Amino acid sequence: MKITAVEAIPYAIDYRVPMRFASGEVATAEHVLVRVHTDDGVVGTADAPPRPFTYGETQASVVAVVRDLFAPAAVGTSVLEREVVRARMHRTVGNPVAKAAVDMAMWDALGRTLGTSVSELLGGFTDRVRVSHMLGFHTPAEMVAEAEEMRDTHGITTYKVKVGRRPWRLDVDVVRALREGLGDDVELYVDGNRGWTPTEAAQALEAMSDLGLTYAEELCPADDVLGRRWLSEHSSLPQFADESVTTPAEVTRELLSGAAHGISIKTARSGFTTGQRVVGLCEGLGVEVVMGNQIDGQLGTVCTAAFGAAHELTSRRPAEASNFLAMSGDLLAESLTIEDGELRVPQGPGLGVELDEDALAHYRTDT
Amino acid sequence: MKITAVEAIPYAIDYRVPMRFASGEVATAEHVLVRVHTDDGVVGTADAPPRPFTYGETQASVVAVVRDLFAPAAVGTSVLEREVVRARMHRTVGNPVAKAAVDMAMWDALGRTLGTSVSELLGGFTDRVRVSHMLGFHTPAEMVAEAEEMRDTHGITTYKVKVGRRPWRLDVDVVRALREGLGDDVELYVDGNRGWTPTEAAQALEAMSDLGLTYAEELCPADDVLGRRWLSEHSSLPQFADESVTTPAEVTRELLSGAAHGISIKTARSGFTTGQRVVGLCEGLGVEVVMGNQIDGQLGTVCTAAFGAAHELTSRRPAEASNFLAMSGDLLAESLTIEDGELRVPQGPGLGVELDEDALAHYRTDT
Numbered sequence: 001m002k003i004t005a006v007e008a009i010p011y012a013i014d015y016r017v018p019m020r021f022a023s024g025e026v027a028t029a030e031h032v033l034v035r036v037h038t039d040d041g042v043v044g045t046a047d048a049p050p051r052p053f054t055y056g057e058t059q060a061s062v063v064a065v066v067r068d069l070f071a072p073a074a075v076g077t078s079v080l081e082r083e084v085v086r087a088r089m090h091r092t093v094g095n096p097v098a099k100a101a102v103d104m105a106m107w108d109a110l111g112r113t114l115g116t117s118v119s120e121l122l123g124g125f126t127d128r129v130r131v132s133h134m135l136g137f138h139t140p141a142e143m144v145a146e147a148e149e150m151r152d153t154h155g156i157t158t159y160k161v162k163v164g165r166r167p168w169r170l171d172v173d174v175v176r177a178l179r180e181g182l183g184d185d186v187e188l189y190v191d192g193n194r195g196w197t198p199t200e201a202a203q204a205l206e207a208m209s210d211l212g213l214t215y216a217e218e219l220c221p222a223d224d225v226l227g228r229r230w231l232s233e234h235s236s237l238p239q240f241a242d243e244s245v246t247t248p249a250e251v252t253r254e255l256l257s258g259a260a261h262g263i264s265i266k267t268a269r270s271g272f273t274t275g276q277r278v279v280g281l282c283e284g285l286g287v288e289v290v291m292g293n294q295i296d297g298q299l300g301t302v303c304t305a306a307f308g309a310a311h312e313l314t315s316r317r318p319a320e321a322s323n324f325l326a327m328s329g330d331l332l333a334e335s336l337t338i339e340d341g342e343l344r345v346p347q348g349p350g351l352g353v354e355l356d357e358d359a360l361a362h363y364r365t366d367t
Numbered sequence: 368m369k370i371t372a373v374e375a376i377p378y379a380i381d382y383r384v385p386m387r388f389a390s391g392e393v394a395t396a397e398h399v400l401v402r403v404h405t406d407d408g409v410v411g412t413a414d415a416p417p418r419p420f421t422y423g424e425t426q427a428s429v430v431a432v433v434r435d436l437f438a439p440a441a442v443g444t445s446v447l448e449r450e451v452v453r454a455r456m457h458r459t460v461g462n463p464v465a466k467a468a469v470d471m472a473m474w475d476a477l478g479r480t481l482g483t484s485v486s487e488l489l490g491g492f493t494d495r496v497r498v499s500h501m502l503g504f505h506t507p508a509e510m511v512a513e514a515e516e517m518r519d520t521h522g523i524t525t526y527k528v529k530v531g532r533r534p535w536r537l538d539v540d541v542v543r544a545l546r547e548g549l550g551d552d553v554e555l556y557v558d559g560n561r562g563w564t565p566t567e568a569a570q571a572l573e574a575m576s577d578l579g580l581t582y583a584e585e586l587c588p589a590d591d592v593l594g595r596r597w598l599s600e601h602s603s604l605p606q607f608a609d610e611s612v613t614t615p616a617e618v619t620r621e622l623l624s625g626a627a628h629g630i631s632i633k634t635a636r637s638g639f640t641t642g643q644r645v646v647g648l649c650e651g652l653g654v655e656v657v658m659g660n661q662i663d664g665q666l667g668t669v670c671t672a673a674f675g676a677a678h679e680l681t682s683r684r685p686a687e688a689s690n691f692l693a694m695s696g697d698l699l700a701e702s703l704t705i706e707d708g709e710l711r712v713p714q715g716p717g718l719g720v721e722l723d724e725d726a727l728a729h730y731r732t733d734t
């Protein structure tokens with residue numbers, strides 16, 4: 001069970017259609033595959049999707065920090081010593097996505113070593129997650145068509161709508177078109193990715209007040225300290241925090257300062273070990289959570305589903321788990337499927353999925 | 368005045384004696400020299416000291432983010448368009464030291480282009496800073512001897528004492544030895560680099576309550592949200608924030624939440640452009656600041672002095688500007704000197720200093 005090596009392999013897979021949102025655009029998944037090897041010959045795997053505009057990490061920084069700092073922190077420990085590795089990695093500030101991938105690869109290796117599913121090791125509350133689909137910027141007609149396709153093909157009836165454009169009426173028109181096109185039975189919520197000022201956000205929320213939104217996520221910059229508090233105090237819609245809550249301490253600060261009412265949990269940035277800290281914190285504080293998507297590929301989506309299904313709190317709401325459908329290829333040997341609006345947690349030891357080594361050889365960019 | 372290229376050159380210079388403190392140890396300055404070139408043939412220079420344990424940046428990540436993201440953001444702009452470059456770099460989260468170096472190199476190039484000192488462009492309040500010397504972990508006798516040498520050789524009479532060890536009595540013994548050895552005329556303050564729990568910090572402060580400390584800096588982890596508030600509320604000594612306040616928004620959060628009473632400003636992490644935002648914020652809020660040291664070499668120290676001397680608020684207290692004395696070599700053609708406890712801002716256009724190209728060729732690690 002002793003870790004003998006940690007690999008960080010950069011790779012690139014194009015999206016069929018670029019994902020566009022207020023804080024950026026992603027046309028190619030330039031991720032880093034992290035693999036943990038043990039002296040039993042077990043290999044645990046996880047994905048690190050660098051997001052310069054969200055966490056400041058780049059593909060180059062993830063590869064470097066895993067190779068130079070986190071691999072030495074993990075090698076020689078047992079895959080059970082997750083808290084040891086977490087404490088060692090914690091000495092390096094930031095780098096959440098790199099740390100999360102090392103952590104989740106250790107969990108995968110642990111599950112494979114024990115012959116047990118990671119989702120069950122984490123809590124085993126249920127075996128599937130309902131799925132929410134994220135709609136990036138397009139015209140109202142295109143976004144309605146995409147939502148209809150997701151509903152008709154995959155049974156998805158919950159949609160996260162990207163907003164935060166200027167003028168904000170662009171986005172209000174989209175949300176109205178979605179509500180009118182899809183009816184009252186679908187669930188809609190919006191994500192501003194910090195695109196609006198508090199004033200714009202308040203105007204847009206007022207203009208959407210008849211559209212039955214569930215909540216609004218990260219409408220204003222995380223650093224608009226007082227503006228976000230004002231918005232959260234005056235909006236009748238719960239405000240969920242995402243990019244502003246990358247650590248448990250940030251969760252605490254946003255919630256206690258009144259800047260947020262709910263929390264997005266992303267395994268891509270918290271891993272499983274710190275992610276469970278956030279679950280404990282939010283459950284203890286009596287705060288709702290949503291399993292968010294870091295524009296993940298299939299491996300990242302498996303991690304989201306495994307974690308989301310593991311606890312009662314994280315499985316209450318549909319998880320954002322469908323972005324992989326927009327990728328032109330993937331690294332998994334067997335593709336995930338979403339049916340009847342649900343994604344089943346893959347069965348089998350660890351994360352329950354296997355890599356396609358030929359695909360990795362094809363997409364990796366370091367050889 | 369148009370920027371044609373931005374270089375990021377990694378280099379390494381050993382310290383004669385490693386600097387040891389609660390959050391880490393620095394034995395070698397593995398920094399990145401950033402150079403901005405303009406179409407007039409002007410070259411502006413600044414230093415980026417990566418601190419994985421403080422900001423999460425590594426030498427590799429700084430080189431990569433400057434090369435891949437910040438150089439493209441700056442090339443084509445005028446050296447006057449600092450706000451444009453700042454806004455573009457702001458789209459990438461974090462990476463404070465890399466951003467700061469690009470900003471300060473632009474200021475150096477601007478000063479050289481205009482034939483004016485950067486310190487005067489920034490405000491020109493005075494032409495020198497008083498110097499505070501930082502004492503890293505050693506035995507009480509060694510730390511007293513180092514302080515005496517600094518006083519006798521350089522006229523320094525203000526000392527920042529690194530604390531945060533376990534048991535905390537180790538540090539109390541040092542501070543008591545310094546007070547007894549140096550007398551009541553020297554100024555002493557302590558920096559915990561997040562080494563203590565709030566409980567330990569409260570006990571240590573109580574044990575040092577007769578030693579006439581000026582203030583205490585970052586005794587507890589930045590993420591001990593409620594613990595820091597409790598300590599700040601109950602201590603009779605002002606609590607200064609450093610690692611926890613790397614952005615203006617973090618300054619706001621720490622001050623408004625009651626976790627801190629004063630702010631350390633470091634040009635190495637804020638540059639001049641964002642550093643002036645912090646000055647404006649703190650002056651407006653009525654909060655004291657100190658010019659801190661990122662274990663800078665001479666070029667970084669010049670930036671601290673230029674900025675510290677530029678404003679009334681930043682020149683009130685002695686600046687932490689003597690760490691370069693512990694380095695075994697440097698990149699500047701002419702060495703800085705500290706006399707009568709003061710460091711004069713180098714005269715001449717820009718930052719007023721020139722690189723020793725032979726030294727750079729010797730210490731750079733990319734060739």
